[in-house]
Amino acid sequence: MSVPTQRKLLAKPARTADKIFFAVAKAAGYSSFVIIGLILFFLSIRAWPAFERQNILEFAFGTGWDNTLDPAVFNIGPMLWGSLLIAAIGVVIAVPMAISIAYFIEFLAPKPIAKTATVIVDLLAAIPSVVLGLWGLGVFTPVGAHWAQMLGDALGGFIPFLSNDTGTYLRSPFIASIVVAVMIVPLISSVTREIFSQVDKEIIKGALALGGTRESVLRRVILPTSAGGILGGVLLALGRAMGETVAIFFVLNLVFDEYNWFNLLEPQGGAIASLILARFGEATPEEVEALLAAGVVLFVITLIINAIASYIVQKAQPWRRD
Amino acid sequence: MANFHLEAKDVNVWFGARHVLKNVNLQFPENQVTALIGPSGCGKSTFIRTLNRMHELIPGAGFAGEVLLDGKDIYGEAVDPVDVRIKIGMVFQKPNPFPTMSIKENVISGLKLSGISRPDAGDLVEQSLVRASMWNEVKDRLNDPAISLSGGQQQRLCIARSLAMDPDVLLMDEPCSALDPGSTRRIEETILELKESMTIVIVTHNMQQAQRISDRTAFFLAEDNTPGHVVEFGETQQIFYGPIDPRTNEYVNGRFG
Ligand SMILES: Nc1ncnc2c1ncn2[C@@H]1O[C@H](COP(=O)(O)OP(=O)(O)OP(=O)(O)O)[C@@H](O)[C@H]1O
Ligand SMILES: [Mg+2]
Numbered sequence: 001m002s003v004p005t006q007r008k009l010l011a012k013p014a015r016t017a018d019k020i021f022f023a024v025a026k027a028a029g030y031s032s033f034v035i036i037g038l039i040l041f042f043l044s045i046r047a048w049p050a051f052e053r054q055n056i057l058e059f060a061f062g063t064g065w066d067n068t069l070d071p072a073v074f075n076i077g078p079m080l081w082g083s084l085l086i087a088a089i090g091v092v093i094a095v096p097m098a099i100s101i102a103y104f105i106e107f108l109a110p111k112p113i114a115k116t117a118t119v120i121v122d123l124l125a126a127i128p129s130v131v132l133g134l135w136g137l138g139v140f141t142p143v144g145a146h147w148a149q150m151l152g153d154a155l156g157g158f159i160p161f162l163s164n165d166t167g168t169y170l171r172s173p174f175i176a177s178i179v180v181a182v183m184i185v186p187l188i189s190s191v192t193r194e195i196f197s198q199v200d201k202e203i204i205k206g207a208l209a210l211g212g213t214r215e216s217v218l219r220r221v222i223l224p225t226s227a228g229g230i231l232g233g234v235l236l237a238l239g240r241a242m243g244e245t246v247a248i249f250f251v252l253n254l255v256f257d258e259y260n261w262f263n264l265l266e267p268q269g270g271a272i273a274s275l276i277l278a279r280f281g282e283a284t285p286e287e288v289e290a291l292l293a294a295g296v297v298l299f300v301i302t303l304i305i306n307a308i309a310s311y312i313v314q315k316a317q318p319w320r321r322d
Numbered sequence: 323m324a325n326f327h328l329e330a331k332d333v334n335v336w337f338g339a340r341h342v343l344k345n346v347n348l349q350f351p352e353n354q355v356t357a358l359i360g361p362s363g364c365g366k367s368t369f370i371r372t373l374n375r376m377h378e379l380i381p382g383a384g385f386a387g388e389v390l391l392d393g394k395d396i397y398g399e400a401v402d403p404v405d406v407r408i409k410i411g412m413v414f415q416k417p418n419p420f421p422t423m424s425i426k427e428n429v430i431s432g433l434k435l436s437g438i439s440r441p442d443a444g445d446l447v448e449q450s451l452v453r454a455s456m457w458n459e460v461k462d463r464l465n466d467p468a469i470s471l472s473g474g475q476q477q478r479l480c481i482a483r484s485l486a487m488d489p490d491v492l493l494m495d496e497p498c499s500a501l502d503p504g505s506t507r508r509i510e511e512t513i514l515e516l517k518e519s520m521t522i523v524i525v526t527h528n529m530q531q532a533q534r535i536s537d538r539t540a541f542f543l544a545e546d547n548t549p550g551h552v553v554e555f556g557e558t559q560q561i562f563y564g565p566i567d568p569r570t571n572e573y574v575n576g577r578f579g
Contacts, residue, residue: 110381202418206480209376210487211408211436220434224422 040299047292050074059290060297065256065275067287074290078259080297082270086173086248087241089264090180091234097181098188099230103218105189106196118193125186133247136179141251144178145169148265156265164265173260173269176252180244184237191233195226228313235309242302245273254278272298327352327521328373328410328491329390334549335368335377336384342368344549346387348540350491355513355522357532357558360542361573365550366525369542370493373523374410375403391490408436411484415496417476419468419483426464428479432487446486454482455512474505481512492516494524498531510535529574533562541570 013022050059054074062075101121105114148169156163164172199222207217223230248271255268256275276291283291326349335343343365350356358366371377373389375396388395396406419428429447433440440446447464451457456478460471468479477497484492494513498506506528513522513535526532532539539561544550554561554570565571 200418200421202414202416203420205376205379206414206418206483207420207431207435208379209374209407209412209414210432210483211404211438212432213404213436216435216437220431221420221422225420 040296043292043296043299047289047296049286050289050293053286059293063257063259065279067284072284072286074287074293075256076270076272076275076294076297078256079254079270079272079275079294080301081259081261082173082252082254083242083272083298084301085260085262086176086180086252086269086271087238089173089177090184090241091238093177093181094185094188094237095234098185098233099192099223101185101189102192102196103222105193107214121186121189121193123186125190127183129183129244129247132179132183133250136175136182136247137250140179140182141170141175144175145172148172148174152265161262161264164263166266168267169265171251171253171267172265173252174264176248176269176271177264179247179251180241183244183247184241187237187240188230188233191236192226192230195229195233196222198229199225231309231313235306238305239302242298242305243273244271245277249274249277326350326390327392328523330369330373331388331390333369333372333387333389334385335365335372337380338382338384341549342544343372344551346550346552348552348555350521350523351538352521353517353519354537355517355524355535357536357539358523358525358542359527359529359532359539359573360550361544362527364542364544366542367495368550370412370495370523370525373491373493374412375406376412378403404436408432408438408487409489410491410493411487411489413477413480413484413492413494413497415499417473417480417500419471419476419479421467421469423468424465425460425468425471425479428468429482429486432483436487438487450482450486453485453512453516454478455508455515456482472505474501474508477501477505478509478512481509485516489520491521491523494522496525496527499527506531529562529576533558541565541567541573543569543573 013019059075060080061077063077064073064075065079066073101117105117105121109117146169148164151162151174152164152169203221203225204217207221212221252269252271252274253267254270254275256270258268260266260268260270272294276294279287280291328350330346330348333343333346334341346369348356358370360366368377371380372385377383377385385397389397391406391409395401396410420431423431426447429450430443432438433443433446448457448461451460456475459475460466460479463470468476471479477500481492481497498509501509510531513524516522524536536558538556539558540555541553541561542550543553554565554567561570562574565574
């Protein structure tokens, strides 16, 4: 028996109000792509001379930044590495803290305390980074340097990350990472708390009824179900950490001539955003182009990290597909 | 002879200041199915949760009385609630398989969650699924996500998951109320097989179901904002065909609730 031909189905909005809404939403959706594209495009145009003067790989990974030489040298390798290092360590410190805070608020704290804590955490997320930078400089640096010295003295001998023979523990990637962590903990924990509150309470009950402990239920049921959402929060935070300018500028020595691969406690490091802040004021025209080029590199790296992370989220959560 | 497998003695429950269960005394003999029936809101779910200490996880929950498993108070000072829940399994109204785990992982999830290690974990998957009478349906797709199963299959997976812990007692709170008649019948058959090896307590709103599967029945009632209590408790046949209390008679014959 033959089957009738398929009919046209009404997938588009039919009513006027609906049509307008549809058009607005569509425009807003596409405009985000357009805006990102335009930003990248105009940044790249302004930065183009810098890329023309030298190989982009050398620019991104080479060392040295000096406008007094002839010809001037503009390479951002140590800054780029520093940005990644500080953001990564910041995230490593922040994630367990943020998850613990979110867990406490959502599952342990009595209602009134949970409500107050939520407000406080969200307020912390809104502190301007210049204020955090000043706090880092004026309040935290001496304390952090003291911790760093204790760590260095105790463990520096066997753990290469923690060795330091420069004699000073100030203005190090360690201190910058902690300032960054303080900045992003509220961000991650705010997102995580929201995700936790959406975990189906029935599956938590199911896990407890099977003899789950608080720890095992968190690890085997709550975290796996919320991993995608938490990672989204971590990415937001990573973006903020990579782009952080003022706070890091206040607490870190920028060293252009050599990579500090992993000596976290030594007073030398880098961060692209802080480089831009540090140099922009007195930059020569040629240097401005190089700084814009640094901005392009930062932008692209951030996009790549986001793309990788969303790929991971998708891979790791087959049940979320479609 | 007061040797019951599980026994509730003067169980009282409060939520905040509200007294919702008063002096419930029930005995659950080994290898029998006991049905808890009664109108909505009379405290059946609340009571069944006191039997494996899930009750205390509700904020503001209060409790008085004793629950004895093999004569020992599960609320005793030295008793770890986690051990209680390992011995006394629970199946919920809404199927709640773990969405991030495969069918197989769901079956052995209890071992992981409670930190028990069994050398025969592989056999355990098959054994538990067989006992929950769903092995043949899923044996070729053990690594599929549990939520790819139908609602009835998910509920039997939840039963299998409890069985993998080898519990002495299985508590079920309206396990079939979200399921179609076919799935319901299969779960009832499973319950009748399981009672050979354990003690079962089941809450149900389905009078036919209570008669089909239970040996004893307890009728709960909460009248006019008074705390819920047991009106009548006895052999299922007697509760349905010769109830002593007129309120039981009205309820089982569908005249209220
Ligand atoms: N978490 C809770 N907090 C406060 N009160 C509750 C809570 N859970 C149940 N109650 C109250 O306790 C009483 C008994 O509720 P319960 O859920 O045990 O009834 P039930 O007999 O299982 O009803 P149903 O047949 O509708 O499932 C109800 O009055 C209910 O409002
Ligand atoms: Mg109920």
